[in-house]
Amino acid sequence: MKKLSLVAILILFGSFLLAQSGNQIIKHVIAKMTLQEKVRLLIGGNDVKFEGAYTDVTNKVPGAAGFTYPLRRLNLPSLILSDGPAGVRIEPIRNHDSSKTYYATGFPVATLLASTWDTALVYKVGDAFGNEVKEFGVDVILAPAMNIQRNPLDGRNFEYYSEDPVIAGNIAAALVNGIQSNGVGTSIKHFVANNVETDRTTLNEIISERALREIYLKGFEIAVKKAQPWTVMNSYNKINGIYTSENYDLNTTILRKEWGFKGLVMTDWGGGRHPVAQAKAGSDLLMPGTQNQFDEIMAALRNGSLSIDVIDNNVAKILGLILKSPSYKHYKYSEEPDLKAHAKISRLAASEGMILLKNEGNALPLQNNIRKVALLGDASYNTIANGTGSGEVHKPYVVSIFEGMKNSGYMIDNQSTTASVDALASKDDAAIITIGRNAGEGSDRPVDGDFTLKDSEREVIKKVSTAFHAKGKKVIVILNIGGAIEVASWRDNVDAILLAWQPGMEAGNAIADILSGKVNPSGKLAITFPMKYSDEPSAGNFPGTTFPKQARAAIFGSNSTNREVDYKEGIFVGYRYFNTFKVQPAYPFGFGLSYTHFNFSDLKLSDSSFHHHLTASVTVKNSGDVAGKEVVQLYISAPKGEEGLEKPEEELKAFAKTNLLKPGESQTIQFSITPNELASFVESHNAWIADKGVYTLRIGASSVDIRQQASFAVPSEIIVEKTHAIHYPKNIQDLQ
Ligand code: BGC
Numbered sequence: 001m002k003k004l005s006l007v008a009i010l011i012l013f014g015s016f017l018l019a020q021s022g023n024q025i026i027k028h029v030i031a032k033m034t035l036q037e038k039v040r041l042l043i044g045g046n047d048v049k050f051e052g053a054y055t056d057v058t059n060k061v062p063g064a065a066g067f068t069y070p071l072r073r074l075n076l077p078s079l080i081l082s083d084g085p086a087g088v089r090i091e092p093i094r095n096h097d098s099s100k101t102y103y104a105t106g107f108p109v110a111t112l113l114a115s116t117w118d119t120a121l122v123y124k125v126g127d128a129f130g131n132e133v134k135e136f137g138v139d140v141i142l143a144p145a146m147n148i149q150r151n152p153l154d155g156r157n158f159e160y161y162s163e164d165p166v167i168a169g170n171i172a173a174a175l176v177n178g179i180q181s182n183g184v185g186t187s188i189k190h191f192v193a194n195n196v197e198t199d200r201t202t203l204n205e206i207i208s209e210r211a212l213r214e215i216y217l218k219g220f221e222i223a224v225k226k227a228q229p230w231t232v233m234n235s236y237n238k239i240n241g242i243y244t245s246e247n248y249d250l251n252t253t254i255l256r257k258e259w260g261f262k263g264l265v266m267t268d269w270g271g272g273r274h275p276v277a278q279a280k281a282g283s284d285l286l287m288p289g290t291q292n293q294f295d296e297i298m299a300a301l302r303n304g305s306l307s308i309d310v311i312d313n314n315v316a317k318i319l320g321l322i323l324k325s326p327s328y329k330h331y332k333y334s335e336e337p338d339l340k341a342h343a344k345i346s347r348l349a350a351s352e353g354m355i356l357l358k359n360e361g362n363a364l365p366l367q368n369n370i371r372k373v374a375l376l377g378d379a380s381y382n383t384i385a386n387g388t389g390s391g392e393v394h395k396p397y398v399v400s401i402f403e404g405m406k407n408s409g410y411m412i413d414n415q416s417t418t419a420s421v422d423a424l425a426s427k428d429d430a431a432i433i434t435i436g437r438n439a440g441e442g443s444d445r446p447v448d449g450d451f452t453l454k455d456s457e458r459e460v461i462k463k464v465s466t467a468f469h470a471k472g473k474k475v476i477v478i479l480n481i482g483g484a485i486e487v488a489s490w491r492d493n494v495d496a497i498l499l500a501w502q503p504g505m506e507a508g509n510a511i512a513d514i515l516s517g518k519v520n521p522s523g524k525l526a527i528t529f530p531m532k533y534s535d536e537p538s539a540g541n542f543p544g545t546t547f548p549k550q551a552r553a554a555i556f557g558s559n560s561t562n563r564e565v566d567y568k569e570g571i572f573v574g575y576r577y578f579n580t581f582k583v584q585p586a587y588p589f590g591f592g593l594s595y596t597h598f599n600f601s602d603l604k605l606s607d608s609s610f611h612h613h614l615t616a617s618v619t620v621k622n623s624g625d626v627a628g629k630e631v632v633q634l635y636i637s638a639p640k641g642e643e644g645l646e647k648p649e650e651e652l653k654a655f656a657k658t659n660l661l662k663p664g665e666s667q668t669i670q671f672s673i674t675p676n677e678l679a680s681f682v683e684s685h686n687a688w689i690a691d692k693g694v695y696t697l698r699i700g701a702s703s704v705d706i707r708q709q710a711s712f713a714v715p716s717e718i719i720v721e722k723t724h725a726i727h728y729p730k731n732i733q734d735l736q
Contacts, residue, residue, distance in 0.1 A: 022320065022323055025319075025323065026316050026319045026320060026323070029074060029076070029319055030312055030315055030316060030319070032074060033071075033074065033315070035298075035301065035308075036298075037071055037073075037074075038311050038312070038315045039294055039297050039298055039301070039311065040069045040071070040294065041068065041069050041071060041076075041315055041318055042279065042284065042285060042286060042297065042311065042314055042315065042318070043069070043275070043285070043286045043289035043290065043293045043294055043297075044066050044067065044068060044069070044285065044286060044287040044288040044289030045057065045058075045066070045067045045068050045069040045070065045078055045288075045289055046066065046287075046288035046289040046290065047289055047290060047291050047294075048067075048069060048070070048078075054070060054078070057070050057078040060078070060080055060137060061080045061082065061090055061136060061137050061138055062090065062091040062094055063082075063089065063090035063091030063092075063394070064080045064081060064082040064090055064138060065081055065082055065083050065084075065089070065142055065269070065288070065390065066081045066269070066287050066288040066289075067079060067080050067081060068081075068285065068318065068322075069289070076319070076322055076328075077322065077325070077327040077328055078327070079139040079140060079321065079322060079325050079327055080137060080138045080139050080140075080327065081138070081139065081140045081141075081142055081187070081266075081287070082133070082136075082138040082140075082141055082142065083141075083142045083143070083390040083391070084141075084142055084143055084145075084159070084390045084391045084392070084393070085109070085110050085143040085144050085145045085159045085391055086106060086107050086108070086109050086110070086159075086385075086386040086391055086392075086393050086504065087104045087105050087106050087107050087129065087132070087386075087393035087395065087504075088104040088105075088129070088132045088133055088136050088138060088141065088393070089104070089390065089391075089392065089393050089394065090102055090104065090136055090138075090394065091394065092104075092394040092396075100335075101396070102136065102335060102394075103339070103394055103395055103396035104132050104136065104337075104339075104393055104394065104395065105128065105129070105132060105337075105339055105342040105343060105346055105393075105395060105504075105505065106346065106385045106386055106393045106395030106398065106504045106505035107125055107128075107129060107345075107346050107349065107393075107504045108125075108346065108349050108350045108353055108386075108501065108502070108503045108504040109158040109159065109386050109387060109391070109482060109501060109502045109503075109504070110144060110145060110146075110158065110159050110160055110161050110171075111149075111157060111158050111160065111161065111162075111482060111483070111501055111502075111526070111527070112349075112350065112353035112354070112501035112502065112503055112504075112523075113125065113161070113171060113175070113349060113353055114161035114162045114167050114168065114171045114353070114526040115353040115354070115355055115499075115501065115523040115524060115525065115526050115592075116349065116352045116353040116522075116523060116657070117167070117523075117524055117526070117631040117633075117655050117656075117657050118352060118657040119170055119171065119173075119174035120174070121348070121349055121352055122171050122174040122175050122178065122349075123174045123175070123177055123178040124178060124345055124349075125175065125178060125345055125346075125349050126174065126175040126176065126177065126178020126179040126180075126181075127178040127179070127181055127182065128178075128341070128342040128345045128346075129141070129143075129175070129178065129179055129342075130178060130179035130180065130181060130182035130184050131182050131337055131338075131342075132337040132342065133179065133182065133184045134182045134183065134184045134326055134331065134333060135333050135334050135335060135336065135337040136333060136335060136337070137326075137327075137333040137335070138184065139184060139185060139321075139325040139326055139327050140184065140185035140186065140187055140230060140231055140321070140325075141179060141184065141185070141186055141187070142187045142189060142233060142390070143175075143179075143186060143187065143189070144161075144171075144172045144175045144176065144186065144188060144189075145159040145160055145188075145189050145190065145391070146160060146161055146168045146169070146171075146172040146188055146189070146219050146220065146223065147160045147189075147190060147192075147193065147194045147195055147216075147235075148160070148162070148163060148164075148165060148168065148193075148195060148215055148216055148219065148573065149161075149162060149163045149195075149483070149527050149574070150163070150195040150538050150542070150567075150573055151195065151196075151536060151538045151539070151542040152445075152451060152483050152484040152485075152527070152530070152533070152536065153444045153445045153446075153447070153450075153451060153483070153533075153542060153543070154195055154196065154197060154444055154445075154483065154542075155197040155387075155389075155439040155440055155441060155442065155443050155444045155445060156194070156197055156387070156389070156391065156439075156440065156441050157439075157482055157483035157527075158386065158387040158391065158439065158440075158482025158483060158501075158502055159387065159391040159441075161219075161526060162526035162527060163526070163527045163528065163573055163574030163575070163589065164526065164574060164575070164589065164652050165214075165215055165216075165217075165218035165219035165222065166218070166219075166222070166651075166652045166653060166654070166655070167219075167526045167652065167655070168219035168222075169218060169219035169220070169221065169222025169223050169226070170222060170226070170655075172188055172219065172222075172223040172227070173222060173223045173226035173227040174227075176188065176223060176227035176229045177226070177227045180227070180229070180230065183324075183326060183331075184325075184326060185229070185230030185231055185263075185321065185324070185325070186227075186229045186230060186231070187229065187230070187231040187232065187233045187266065188220060188223050188224075188229045188231075188232050188233070189232070189233035189234075189235070189268070190233055190234065190235035190236070190244075190268055191220055191232050191233065191234045191235055191244060191250065191251075191255070191265075192212070192216050192217055192220060192234070192235055192239070192244060192250065193205055193207060193212070193216045193235065193237060193239055193244070194235035194236060194237060194268075195216075195565075196237070196444065196542065196543045196544060196563075196565055197441055197442055197443050197444050197543075198443060198444050198543040198544075198563065199543075199546070199562075199563040200236045200237060200441075200442070201236045201237075201270070201271065202562050202563060203236070203237045203238065203544065203562075203563045203564070203565065204237070204238040204239075204240075204241060204562070204563070204564045204565075205237055205238065205239050205240075205544075205564070205565045205566075205567060206240060206564065206565070206566045206567060207239055207240065207567040208567070208570055208683070209681070209683050209726070210570065210571060210680075210681045210682075210683050211567055211570045211571045211573075212239070213681040213723075214571050214680065214681050215571055215573050217254065220232070220255075221259050224255070224259045224260070224261045225259060225260070228261070228262060228263065229263060230263045230264065230321060230324065231263050231264045231265065231266055231285075231321065232251075232255065232261065232263065232264075232265045232266075233265075233266050233267070233268055234250070234251065234265060234266075234267055234268060234271065234272075234283060235268060235271065236268050236271045236272075243271070243272040243273060243274075243277075243278075244271075244272075245267045245268070245271050245272035245278045245281065245283045246272050246273070246274055246277035246278050246281050246283070247281055248280060248281040248282060248727070249724070249726035249727050250281070251265050251281045251282035251283055252281065252282035253724045253726055254723075254724075254726065255282070256282065257724065258723060258724065262320075263317070263320070263321065264284045264285060264317040264318060264320065264321045265282055265283050265284050265285070265317075266283065266284065266285040266286070266287050267283050267285070267286050267287050268287070269287055269288050270287075270288070274296075275292075275293040275296045275297050276296055276297060276300040276305065276306050279297060279306065279310055279311065279314055280306065280310055282314070284314040284315075284317040284318055285314075285317075285318055297311075339396060343505065343506055346504045346505060346506045347504075347506035347509050347510045347513070348510075349504075350500075350503035350504050350506055350507065350510035350511075351510040351511075351513045351514055351519040351521075352519075352522060352523060352629075353501065353503075353523045354498060354499060354500050354501065354503065354510065354511070354514050354521055354523050355498070355499040355521065355523040355524060355525055355591075355592040355593075356496070356497075356498055356499075356514070356521040356523075356592060356593040356594065356595075357479075357487070357491075357497040357498070357499050357529075357587055357591075357592075357593070358491060358494070358495070358496055358497040358593070359495075359496045359593050359595075360495045360496065361474070361495060363430075363474040363475075363476060363495035363496035364476065364496045364498070364514070364515060364517075364595070365514075365515060365516055365517025365595060366410075366430060366515055366516060366517070369429065370410075370429040370430050370474075371409075371410060371411055371429060372410070372411045372412075372413070372427065372428045372429050373405060373410050373411070373412055373428055373429065373430050373431070373432055374412075374424040374425075374427075374428040374430070374431040374432070374464075374468075375401065375402055375405065375412045375431075375432050375434075376431065376432070376433045376434070376460055376464060377433045377434035377435060377436065377457075377460070377478075378434075378436060379401070379434040379435065379436025379478075379480040380400065380401045380402055380432065380433075380434040380478075381400050381401075381402050382400065382436075383398055383399070383400040383401050383402075383434070383436070383480055383507045383508055384436050384437075384438050384480050384481075384482075384502050384507075385398045385502060385503065385504050385505050385507055386482075386502050386504065387438055387439055387440045387482045387502060388438060388439065388440030388441075389440030389441035389442060390441060391440060391441070392440065393505075395504075395505040396505070397505055398505050398507055398508075399505065399506055399507055399508035399509050400507070400508045401432070401434055401478065401480075401507065401508045401511050401512075402508065403508045403509075404507065404508020404509045404510070404511055404512040405432075405508065405511075405512050405515070407508070407509055407512060408509075408512035408513075408515075408516050408518075410512070410516075413427075413428075421463045421464055421467045422467050424464075424467070424468075425464075425467035425468045425470065425471050425473060426471065428473070429473060430468070430473055430474045430475070430476065431464050431468045431473070431474070431475045431476070432475075432476045432477075432478060432515075433460055433461060433464060433475065433476070433477050433478070433494075434477075434478040434479075434480050435453065435457055435477060435478070435479055435480065435481065435485070436480040436481065437450060437480070437481040437482060437483070437485060438482065438502075439482055439483065444542075444543050445483065447533050450485075451484075451485055451486055451533050452485070452486045452489075452533075453485070453486065453489075453490060458490060461475075461477065461490050461493050461494065462490075462493060465493040465494055474495040474496065475493070475494045475495055475496075476494065476495060476496040476497070476498065476515070477494045477496070477497045477498070478497075478498050478500050478511060479497065479498070479499045479500060479501075480500050480501075480502065480503075480507070481499075481501065481502070482501065482502050483527075484527055484528070484529045484530070485529075486530075486531075486532060486533065486586075487529060487586050487587070488531045488532065488586045491586075498511070498514060498515070498521070499523075499525075500514075517595065517626075520594055520595045520596060520626055520627060520628040520629070521592065521593065521594060521595065522592070522594060522628060522629040522630070522631065522657070523592050524590050524591060524592035524631045524633075524702065525587055525588070525589055525590060525591050525592060525702075526589070526590075527574060527589065528574050528575050528578055528585045528587070528588060528589045529585055529586040529587040530578075530583075530585050530586060531584060531585060531586045535578075535583055535585070537569035537572050537573065537574075537577040538567070538568075538569055538573070540568070541565055541566050541567065541568050541569070542565065543563070543565065544563045544564050544565030544566070545563065545564050545565075546562070546563050547562045547563070547564070570646075571646075571648065572648065574589055575588060575589035575590070575703045576648035576649075576651065577648075579648070579649040579650060579703055579704065580648045580649040588702050588703050588704045588705075589652075589702070589703040590631070590633050590652075590700060590701070590702035590703040590704075590705075591702040591703075591704075591705070592631070592702070594624075594628045594629075594630070595624070595626050595628060596622055596623075596624030596625060596626045596627070596628040596663065597622075597623045597624040598620050598621065598622055598623060598624075598628070598630040598658075598661075598701065599620070599621045599623045599707075600618055600619070600620055600632075600699060600701070600707035600708050601618070601619050601621070601708070602617070602618060602619045602668075603616065603617070603618045603697075603699055603708035603709070603710050604616070604617050604618075604710075605697065605710050605712055607712065608711070608712050608713065609712060609713050609714075609715060610673075610675075610678070610695070610712050610713065610714045610715075612674075612675070613672065613673065613674055614672075614673040614712060615670055615671065615672055615673070616634065616670070616671045616673065616697055616699075616710070617668055617669065617670045617671070618632065618668070618669055618699050618708055619666050619667070619668045619669075620632055620658050620661070620666065620667055620668075620669065621661070621664070621665070621666040622661035622662065622663055622664065622665050622666075623663075623664075624663060625663055626663065627660050627661060627662050627663065628660070628661060629657055629658050629659065629660055629661065630657070630658045630661070630701065631655060631656075631657050631658075631701070632655065632656050632657070632658065632669050632699060632701075633652060633655050633699070633700045633701070633702070633703065634652070634653050634654040634655065634671050634697065634698070634699055635650040635651060635652055635653065635697075635698040635699075635700060635703060635706070636650065636651055636653045636673075636677060636678065636695055636696070636697055636698070637649060637650045637651075637695065637696040637698065638651075638678060638680065638690075638691065638693075638695055639691055639692075639693030639694055639695065640691070640693075641689075641691025641692065641693060641717070642691070642692070642717075643682070643684075645680055645682060645691070647680060650696075650698060650703065652703070653673065653677040654671045654672075654673075654677070656669045656671070673697070675690050675718050675720040676688070676720060676721075678690035678695060678714065678718070678720075679718070679720040679721070681723075685719075686722060686723050686724070686725050687719050687720070687721065687722050687723060688719075688720040688721040688723070689717060689718065689719055689720065690714055690717065690718040690720055691714070691717055692714050692715065692716050692717045693713070693714060694711050694712070694713050695711065695712055695713070695714060696709055696710070696711050697709060697710050697711070697712065
């Protein structure tokens, strides 16, 4: 014990010394920099292109999203920043020469990774991803994206994890830790509440401080505290009238002072309006960088409205990042990561995050006598690996469902697309229909024909089901989508539904692994599927209201109007709303079927009274016939307390995935509960408070399938954390 603590002290002292020497170097470099050099470093290197002298930098990694300014005089290299959440987004072909290519692995999208509920697996994905970042010569990957999926129509939902911050924060932390274990940086984005794409650069959002802290900031807080990402990227939108990138309280008071973030904050590309306000707020690096920003900051320094201390502080953050970077260390990158090994990880992760939504009469896995399958729907042949925009990866291939099924030994005759449905029903043993959806940054999805099915899709489902069922044959629907769609009106027609999400470049192989039974599905929903769009708590406030009179140009020349979204639902986002107000969803948060069954037993709490800490343990047993994994979800239902603060029926506080349990095998899972898990944010006290009273701890296989529960008391109110009184204008009109 004594020895261990000595080692720990030595390690701590060692890292303290390293940090000190880093700080000394930074101070020394700042002392040598001219004012111009400092300001040049604060804005991205985009305008370097026009200076013409740095083609080695601008051409270093073609297709990268941006780079920082190189300061040759001081031996400070340019850092390369690249998108995006599902893999390294760079140009695969350089100078029209395809004899050497630069394709990167297309990993499953974020929503799928969250649906694995498996932080160890996501770490593995991060590790492989980070290796590609490093081997392609990139210093910081602009990922993970981790905004809350407030509404199913958001065009970027596929890039985001969940409607719940505990899932989003923990999955993001696992990915960040995996990527950064390679010695490259991440950028968790978009800080914060980037929940609407329509008019995203002029959008104002009205959010209560409680909803902001409990729902929209919480995931970022978890990721910062558990993983210390090297950088954070702020969002395009305003919150209560202030651009997030210009908000000191967000970027400095909350992120740095309250959470202890040590890294650099950068803007989203062209985000915000006022570079001086951004610099003062703690947005250290303005991306991608313009001459105007340079001029405005220089002018403010000259006229005394901006202090050099602010600039030195921001420059120090950029220097800190440079010192850690592979570019500074002259890392010799290979441009040849092991795509084959990473494809295996991509396939594994994909199959672990797919969700079996329906399985009537054990339609899946396909029985051994099913060999010939009718395969319908364009996405069966043009399978969607990931969404569009900066979240799209240039991957070497995408295995379609057609190819994946053939690779698994199924016979798919190409007549599926042309033959009559009756002919297919006579010839084939089962039918698979794939419904595909794609979306991306810059716009949101429409309800008609996107959230709901198109008429042609309804017709196919109907006709195929009638014909195949008449012959006693099964019909399976695969959802190759990036966000929730309407299922309630058509699901009764089909036997099974597999929610495959957008599963990356090994899509078809991973889907075939589930359909054939090679992999037992263990994914669970990290979002709610509503019965109909209007059931969504934010349906009336998405994508908000426009004010066309105040129209002005947005970035990149696009026209954008001023738009406002009122987050009227407050903290009641997703299952917090559905479960509290007893609105029946189509599929609830946390739901997902398996080819086996699990029993939960022996829930034990370490105490019936909470003081500083509590542990809960529960045993999960595979009571079915095949091996499988279960996601164990821990929810807490808190008392209202003396001030009568509204609280959700229950909130997810922890989760774990079991090992692969053989039939009859059990595993005991242990959870740790701290005061943080009991607290709500009380605006009038600027504090996180755990109310006195009786709490119920629920262990479930979904948010509504609670298998075990136990109560414990908090004998007196606990002030868990006092926060800063942040500048948070309540009256939005004052700011416009
Ligand atoms: C997106 C970011 C992305 C950046 C750089 C922006 O339009 O919102 O997520 O990282 O572009 O490509």
